[in-house]
Structures are given as structure tokens and as C-alpha cells.
Amino acid sequence: MEPGNTPLVELRGLAPAGTRMFAKLEWYNPTGSIKDRPAWYMFQEALLSGNLKPGMPMIEATSGNTGIGLARLAIINGYDMSIVLPKVATEERKQLLRAYGANLIEVDGGPNDGIAHARELVDAGEGYMCYQYGNAMNPYAHEVGTSQEIVRDWPLEAPPDHLVCCYGTGGTITGNSRGLKAAYPDIKVHSVEPFVEDPISGMRSQDDPFQPPIADLSLVDDRYEITNDLAKAAVTRMMNTEGYFVGTSSGAVIEAAQQELSKNGGTAVCLLPDAGWKYLSGAPWVAV
Numbered sequence: 001m002e003p004g005n006t007p008l009v010e011l012r013g014l015a016p017a018g019t020r021m022f023a024k025l026e027w028y029n030p031t032g033s034i035k036d037r038p039a040w041y042m043f044q045e046a047l048l049s050g051n052l053k054p055g056m057p058m059i060e061a062t063s064g065n066t067g068i069g070l071a072r073l074a075i076i077n078g079y080d081m082s083i084v085l086p087k088v089a090t091e092e093r094k095q096l097l098r099a100y101g102a103n104l105i106e107v108d109g110g111p112n113d114g115i116a117h118a119r120e121l122v123d124a125g126e127g128y129m130c131y132q133y134g135n136a137m138n139p140y141a142h143e144v145g146t147s148q149e150i151v152r153d154w155p156l157e158a159p160p161d162h163l164v165c166c167y168g169t170g171g172t173i174t175g176n177s178r179g180l181k182a183a184y185p186d187i188k189v190h191s192v193e194p195f196v197e198d199p200i201s202g203m204r205s206q207d208d209p210f211q212p213p214i215a216d217l218s219l220v221d222d223r224y225e226i227t228n229d230l231a232k233a234a235v236t237r238m239m240n241t242e243g244y245f246v247g248t249s250s251g252a253v254i255e256a257a258q259q260e261l262s263k264n265g266g267t268a269v270c271l272l273p274d275a276g277w278k279y280l281s282g283a284p285w286v287a288v
């Protein structure tokens with residue numbers, strides 16, 4: 001099954017008075033996250049370009065979701081997959097990756113240490129890496145997929161005023177900004193980020209020393225820095241008002257969207273990357 005065609009729903013209980021808030025529920029993808037989209041396109045490109053040859057092992061540095069999406073594609077297509085991830089990633093993510101047959105290479109530190117180690121392995125000829133941080137298929141998946149679905153499913157006469165989404169590899173924000181700014185030239189793009197010293201799983205700060213080459217931040221109109229505490233409080237509000245159990249990065253998006261709509265009004269479309277299951281053991285919702 002191809003990823004995509006996830007539901008776009010209204011969050012009536014969370015929208016500040018006089019505003020409207022819509023969310024794309026990305027956990028409706030095959031392995032439960034938005035990252036199934038880039039995984040699919042990167043894998044197809046690797047095959048079609050001939051860069052991923054039959055029998056070649058695959059390697060990826062990932063905080064979890066891209067690895068889970070790629071591990072699914074690897075196992076169903078007969079490739080070995082190694083995932084380089086921080087030791088501190090939640091046990092649920094490691095269990096799911098192992099269940100998909102992936103070999104886990106756990107590293108000390110955070111995502112940047114995983115990227116460095118994966119690059120060393122690739123340089124040593126250990127396998128092929130899609131390299132989500134530098135792969136044009138990552139934003140492309142959102143430009144031709146996610147953003148077009150939003151345009152197709154947007155239920156209001158007037159275009160959305162705001163796009164609110166996470167910044168991690170930059171694939172989501174870059175691709176959706178391209179697609180949505182082409183359809184709705186006045187839409188404002190809000191990047192949701194953690195603080196460097198208070199990381200949230202899957203997300204990156206523009207203040208981080210490593211900025212992914214695929215990220216085009218000239219498309220971003222402003223940024224919201226959200227603490228773990230505020231993100232987790234928004235996860236709870238989401239459960240209590242709409243009944244969805246979202247991941248911490250989705251909580252950060254909800255918090256940012258509520259702040260933006262309270263300040264400037266209008267209508268917002270929010271991209272919610274995954275559900276909360278993978279973070280349950282994280283004492284609660286601890287970041288990686």
C-alpha cells in the first residue's frame with residue numbers, strides 16, 4: 001500500500017474562538033507516521049536510479065519514523081536494513097524496527113551523532129543510504145503528495161491562512177510550503193521547533209549547528225519554539241477534546257497553531273506527524 005490520502009479533520013474543540021483549525025492525521029499512513037511518504041519516494045528513486053542494487057544492504061540515520069517506513073519497504077522488497085539511532089530512543093520504536101527485521105545500531109548522543117556514524121558506514125562501503133536530510137525526494141513527497149491532498153480536501157471557500165508544521169529534516173515544511181504557496185499565495189508558513197536544550201523527538205531547531213541541506217527556510221514566514229512541557233500539555237488537550245492520542249511533535253504543532261490563531265485569527269491547517277503510542281514508555285513523552 002502506498003502512503004497518503006490521510007484524513008483532514010476539523011479540530012473544533014481546540015480552535016480559539018472565531019477561528020478554525022484543521023489537522024491532517026498522518027498516523028493513518030502504513031507504518032503510522034508522515035515519514036512513510038518520503039520513505040516511499042526515496043526508496044522508489046533509489047531503485048529506479050540504480051543506486052540501490054539488488055542485494056545491497058540499506059543504512060539510514062533516523063530518530064525512528066523514517067527508519068520504520070524504510071524498514072517496511074526493505075523487508076517487503078528483500079533488502080537488509082540497518083538503522084542508526086540514538087540509544088535513548090524509546091523502546092517502542094526499537095521494538096517496532098526489530099519487528100520489521102531491521103538491524104539496530106545504537107549510538108551515544110543525539111540525531112547528529114547518528115548521522116555522522118551512518119555516513120562513516122556508507123563511506124566504508126557498508127551499504128546504500130537514502131539520506132533523508134539531503135534527498136530531494138523527501139520534500140518532493142510532500143510537494144506532490146501531502147500538499148495536493150490538502151488542496152483537494154480543504155473544505156472552506158476561502159483558502160487557509162496558516163500552515164503549521166514541524167521542522168525536522170525540513171522535508172515536510174519545504175515540500176508543503178512549495179505546494180501550498182503555489183495554490184494559496186497568501187498562506188503563512190509557521191515552523192514549529194523545539195529549543196536546542198529541550199529536544200522533541202523528530203524535530204530540530206533552526207539554532208542547531210546542523211541544518212539539513214534539503215530544508216528551504218526562505219519559504220518559512222516565522223517560527224514557534226515550543227517546550228516539551230507545552231507540547232505534552234497540548235497532547236493532553238487533544239485527547240480530552242478530540243480523543244486522538246498524538247505524539248509530542250503533534251502536540252507542539254497544536255500548541256503553536258493555538259498561539260498563532262489566538263494572536264492573528266483566521267484558519268489553519270496543521271500537519272500532525274504521528275500518534276502517541278511510540279512514546280508511551282518515555283516517562284512520559286521524553287524527547288530524543
Ligand SMILES: Cc1ncc(COP(=O)(O)O)c(C=O)c1O
Nearest residue numbers: 065168169170171172202249273
Ligand atoms: C514525530 C516526528 N515529528 C516531526 C518530524 C519532522 O518532519 P520532517 O523531517 O519532515 O521535517 C519527524 C521526522 O522524522 C518525526 O518523526
